[in-house]
Amino acid sequence: MPSAPLFRFGVIAxxxxxxxxxxLTLNRYPAKxxxxxxxxxxxxxxxxxAFVVTLGDIIDREWKSFDAILPVYEAxxxxxxxxxxxxxxxxxxxxxxxxxxxxxxxxxxxxFGHSGYRFIxxxxxxISVFAPPEGDPRRQEAKEMMRVLESTxxxxxxxxxxxxxxTQYDWLAAKLREAKAAGEKVIVxxxxxxxxxxxxxxLNSDRLLALLxxxxxxxxxLNGHNHAGNFGVSGGTYFVNFKGMVDTEDTSxxxxxxxxxxxxxxxxxxxxxxxxxxxxxA
Numbered sequence: 001m002p003s004a005p006l007f008r009f010g011v012i013a014x015x016x017x018x019x020x021x022x023x024l025t026l027n028r029y030p031a032k033x034x035x036x037x038x039x040x041x042x043x044x045x046x047x048x049x050a051f052v053v054t055l056g057d058i059i060d061r062e063w064k065s066f067d068a069i070l071p072v073y074e075a076x077x078x079x080x081x082x083x084x085x086x087x088x089x090x091x092x093x094x095x096x097x098x099x100x101x102x103x104x105x106x107x108x109x110x111x112f113g114h115s116g117y118r119f120i121x122x123x124x125x126x127i128s129v130f131a132p133p134e135g136d137p138r139r140q141e142a143k144e145m146m147r148v149l150e151s152t153x154x155x156x157x158x159x160x161x162x163x164x165x166x167t168q169y170d171w172l173a174a175k176l177r178e179a180k181a182a183g184e185k186v187i188v189x190x191x192x193x194x195x196x197x198x199x200x201x202x203l204n205s206d207r208l209l210a211l212l213x214x215x216x217x218x219x220x221x222l223n224g225h226n227h228a229g230n231f232g233v234s235g236g237t238y239f240v241n242f243k244g245m246v247d248t249e250d251t252s253x254x255x256x257x258x259x260x261x262x263x264x265x266x267x268x269x270x271x272x273x274x275x276x277x278x279x280x281x282a
Contacts, residue, residue, distance in 0.1 A: 005258040005265070006115045010044045010052035010078065012037070012254045013224030014244035016087055017069040018060035028227075028246045030060040034072055036245050036252040041076045043269060047256060049078045050114050053121075055224035055242060056085025056191030058103065063091040066102050083121050084108065085191035085225060086160050089131045096133055109168055111175050117187060117259065118179040120172060124192040124202055128162030138165070145203040156201040161192060161225075163203035169211070176215045185279075186218045193223045193230060195239045200226035212237055219279055220264060229253075229273065238277045240266065247271070 017033040044052055059065035073080055082103045089096060100108045108123035125131035127145065132138040142162065149157030164172070172188075179186045194205035194212075202208060212218045213235035220238045227244030243253040252270035264277040 003260065005260050006117075007050040008047060008256055008258045009050050010040075010047075010254065010256050011055065011222065011242055012040060012052065012245060013055040013242035014057040014085065014087075014227055014246055015054070015069065016057045016060040016244065016246035018062055018065045019068070020060060022249070026227075027248055028060075028244075029249050030246055032249065033246050034069060037069065037072050038075070040245070040252060040254045040269070041072070043254075044256070045075070045077050049256065051079040051081055052076060053081045053119075053189060053222075054083065055189060055222065056083045056124075057087040057224060057244075057246075058082065058084075059090070060087050060246070061090035063095050063102075070103070081112070081119075081121060083189055083191050084123065084125055084131075086125060086128065086130055086162065089125060089128075093134055096131065099131075109164075109171070113184065115259070116184055118175065118182070118184040120175050120186060120188045122164055122172065122188065122190040123168060124164060124190045125162040126165045126168055127203065129159050131162065142203065149203065155197060155199040156203065156205060158199055161200065161203050164208070169207070172208075173211060176211070176218065180215065180217050184217065186215065188212065188218060188221045190221070190223050191225050193226055193239065193241045194221065195234045196230060196232040198226055198230060209234065216280075220277065229271075231273075231275070236280060238264070240275070240277075243271050243273075 015033040018030040022029045111120045127138045146157040192202035194208045229243035230241035232239045253272040256267045258265040266275040268274040
């Protein structure tokens, strides 16, 4: 008999709810995400999960959208964790600084442990042209990063991407060292991908990728943002880009990840792919 997993957790990416007509060009149906989310939660509630994480873009736009989608999560019987994406800041300027609190996050970036694993949730919006308040120097910093990327022919110098700042980078590096000292494996979570190369990658994806490559105990990096999904392996780390729940009229996308001693098993629902990710040195 195969051994039981150490634990399981649920993953949702980009529900991107708003009471809007469909965007047929991008095949997105933001108003249908409430029902898709309800169905996903119904499925999650059938399983023994340690938690469910939403990898950002909870809403598509407008502050009032939070009032409609957050109550849907109350039916979830498991602990819930949120990350924020670019669309979560498509709100009136007076609300920008309170988005993390509105979602009930302890802070914009944070970490938590479970059964020998350290989960690190990043704030990929820190340096961007949408999340900092108007006039904040981080908006100009994001524009400069975009300009440099564009000048080198990089794909990801896009206004819908963001980056983490030096303080958060140092925090991440410290958390990786702490986890190593504690004998923990690490799963990093962010809204923005950093690998493989893609137009949706974080503005400083190369810097983050180089840091993770220094740490063999980082087993996976999970993200949303690129609604088509993506997958890659670099430096012994799996990079799993989950597909957007908001896409298509009638199919959803979400997953349950089972964590074993020697592997991660991603069970995809709807459009999401299922995968078995072997862990080296297990």
